[in-house]
Amino acid sequence: xxxxxxxxxxxxxxxxxxxxxxxxxxxxxxxxxxxxxxxxxxxxxxxxxxxxxxxxxxxxxxxxxxxxxxxxxxxxxxxxxxxxxxxxxxxxxxxxxxxxxxxxxxxxxxxxxxxxxxxxxxxxxxxxxxxxxxxxxxxxxxxxxxxxxxxxxxxxxxxxxxxxxxxxxxxxxxxxxxxxxxxxxxxxxxxxxxxxxxxxxxxxxxxxxxxxxxxxxxxxxxxxxxxxxxxxxxxxxxxxxxxxxxxxxxxxxxxxxxxxxxxxxxxxxxxxxxxxxxxxxxxxxxxxxxxxxxxxxxxxxxxxxxxxxxxxxxxxxxxxxxxxxxxxxxxxxxxxxxxxxxxxxxxxxxxxxxxxxxxxxxxxxxxxxxxxxxxxxxxxxxx
Numbered sequence: 001x002x003x004x005x006x007x008x009x010x011x012x013x014x015x016x017x018x019x020x021x022x023x024x025x026x027x028x029x030x031x032x033x034x035x036x037x038x039x040x041x042x043x044x045x046x047x048x049x050x051x052x053x054x055x056x057x058x059x060x061x062x063x064x065x066x067x068x069x070x071x072x073x074x075x076x077x078x079x080x081x082x083x084x085x086x087x088x089x090x091x092x093x094x095x096x097x098x099x100x101x102x103x104x105x106x107x108x109x110x111x112x113x114x115x116x117x118x119x120x121x122x123x124x125x126x127x128x129x130x131x132x133x134x135x136x137x138x139x140x141x142x143x144x145x146x147x148x149x150x151x152x153x154x155x156x157x158x159x160x161x162x163x164x165x166x167x168x169x170x171x172x173x174x175x176x177x178x179x180x181x182x183x184x185x186x187x188x189x190x191x192x193x194x195x196x197x198x199x200x201x202x203x204x205x206x207x208x209x210x211x212x213x214x215x216x217x218x219x220x221x222x223x224x225x226x227x228x229x230x231x232x233x234x235x236x237x238x239x240x241x242x243x244x245x246x247x248x249x250x251x252x253x254x255x256x257x258x259x260x261x262x263x264x265x266x267x268x269x270x271x272x273x274x275x276x277x278x279x280x281x282x283x284x285x286x287x288x289x290x291x292x293x294x295x296x297x298x299x300x301x302x303x304x305x306x307x308x309x310x311x312x313x314x315x316x317x318x319x320x321x322x323x324x325x326x327x328x329x330x331x332x333x334x335x336x337x338x339x340x341x342x343x344x345x346x347x348x349x350x351x352x353x354x355x356x357x358x359x360x361x362x363x364x365x366x367x368x369x370x371x372x373x374x375x376x377x378x379x380x381x382x383x
Contacts, residue, residue, distance in 0.1 A: 027307050027314065028150055032157035034317050037195050039064060039162055057162050075231060078224035079249065150310075187328045194320045202316075206233040208280050209243075209272060216268040220261060222254050232269070236276065238312060241300070243273040295319065 019026060039060040046056035161168055169188065176184045210233030217225035228250045235242035247269040254261040299319040303311030311318075 023307065024310075027310055028154055029157060030318065030321075031310070031314055032154045032161060034195060034199075034314070035064075035154065035158045036161040036165065037192060038199050039158065040165055041196050041199075043162075061159070061162070071230065071234070075227050078227040081224075183328075183333070187324060190328065191321050191324050194324055195317060198317055198320050202237055205276060205280050206236050209233045209236045209276050212272050212275070213246075213269075216272065217250065217265070220254070220264050220268065221257070222250065222261065222265065223256065224253055228253065232272075237316075241312065243269060243276070295323075 039057070042060040042063070043053070043056040046059055047053060051059070169185075172188070173181050173184050210229045213232040214225055214229035217228055222228065228246075231249065232243070232246040235246040238245070247266060250265045250269065251262045254265045296316065296319065299322075300312055300315045303315045303318060305311075307314075
């Protein structure tokens, strides 16, 4: 390797190290790009009706903010009310359970009495865990503030990208060599189309899961059925783990009515998860984004290991984008072309007019001007 190649290798290694150190910031930037892509597509649909770009963007952002506000308005008050009641009902439930155990001790042989658990001993055993949870309350509050700041950062970056997406795209394309910029521009188009397909499929799956949850919880007579259904649909954005998380508050609220409703809610969510994973997601995602189930699970494990909860939440869009870049760059441009001997073809160029001296025409190498025209086309491409 010569000096230039060594410098290039060192620059690549340093770049990868710096990206690893700022991986959380890069992930937040990617979240902003996904959100900006979604709102930009919505703004483009408004522009088709003759709306100007600025008003279309403002309307898309207003719809997004209204959706977020509506989500919290429908979720937080019912949950706060039900869980406040749960804090009163749980001690009563423990008291009834303890009375039932005392009555059971009087009806069974004395040899079996030591094997019946004592509720007071169970509470004493759980006391260290409760103290640990209460001791970590400060860490929970600081983590919540950090999450709020990250959300604000994502929203600010989204607004900046939405203001002039073409300019940011040009900057990204310029990071690549001149001969590869048109190829990068085409890959970005494919990424945008795939992200739009994933977003469409995810919203369809969310709506179906929320509708099925609302119908099932309403039939069972569970309180706050609408809020629980919306939460189940939202958590469906996290494959495999989202439905498991959504069943916990539903079972807790069902405990306020009857114990048998807890089992009924568990069965309901299990059926919904099976229908969603075996019918809805394969049909919807097969038409929008082609991802193997094993690849999705491996991607979730990978991103949650290195990036935490935010990586788990963005695992699917990250996988969609990574798949396109690997398929287009690594497979098509590198591996498929590895070892192939391409013969150069002579290109006949017909010039209708003899070039002037100030055109910087190079007769020995006409590809110079052709390359310049390609770069100019990319840099002047409008959204």
